[in-house]
Amino acid sequence: MKNLPLVILAISALIFGSCSSPQGDPLDALYYNSFENHTDLDGFEGYAAQVSDDAPAGGADQSLLVSGGCIAPHFYGEIGPFDRDHTINLAFYGKSLDGFGGSLTLHVLSNPQERIDVLVEEKTWQLYERGSIVLPAGEILMMNFMSGGIAAATTLFDEIALYSDTE
Numbered sequence: 567m568k569n570l571p572l573v574i575l576a577i578s579a580l581i582f583g584s585c586s587s588p589q590g591d592p593l594d595a596l597y598y599n600s601f602e603n604h605t606d607l608d609g610f611e612g613y614a615a616q617v618s619d620d621a622p623a624g625g626a627d628q629s630l631l632v633s634g635g636c637i638a639p640h641f642y643g644e645i646g647p648f649d650r651d652h653t654i655n656l657a658f659y660g661k662s663l664d665g666f667g668g669s670l671t672l673h674v675l676s677n678p679q680e681r682i683d684v685l686v687e688e689k690t691w692q693l694y695e696r697g698s699i700v701l702p703a704g705e706i707l708m709m710n711f712m713s714g715g716i717a718a719a720t721t722l723f724d725e726i727a728l729y730s731d732t733e
Contacts, residue, residue, distance in 0.1 A: 596652060600626040600629075600724055601617055601618075602628045609644070611641070612641035615711065617629070618722060622725070632712070634717075634718060634720075635719065639671075640712055640713055642709060649703060651702050651703050653730060654701050654707070654730060655729045657693070662689055666714045667713075667714070667719065668711065668713035669721075671684070672699065672708070672728075674701055674708075675707065676705055680700060682697065698731060709726075
C-alpha cells in the first residue's frame, strides 16, 4: 500500500499524458493537422515545406519541416470560412533545428492586425499556446509559416490546432 500513490500517478500519466493534442481532443478543434503524409499539405502553398520523420514524443510520427532563406512567407494556407463567429486560440508544437528560429502567424485575411504571432527558437520540441483572435462568421484565417528569413534556417511544426472559446 505504500506504493499506491505512485501506481495511481503512473496510471494517470498513461491515460492522460500520451497521444493527445496540445489542448485536447483534435475532434474538438476547428482545425487540426499533424502532417502525417503529403496530402496534409494540400490546400497550402509555398516552396519550402515537406513532411519530416521528426515529431514530438507522445504524438504522431510526422511533422511539417519548413526551410527558409528566400522570399517569405515560406509556406502558407487559408483556413475557413466558418459559419459563425469564433474567438480562436492556437496551439502547436515547434522546434528550431539550427537555432535561427522560425514563426507561425495566424491572422484574419480581411484584417491582418487581428493576429497571433509565435516565434519558435528552441532546439527541442516545445508546446506553444496562444490566443486569442476574433474571427467573424464567413471570414478566412491565413496561416503563415516562416523559417529564418533571408538567412537559411529550418523549423519543424506539428499538431497544429485551432480551438474556439465560443463553442
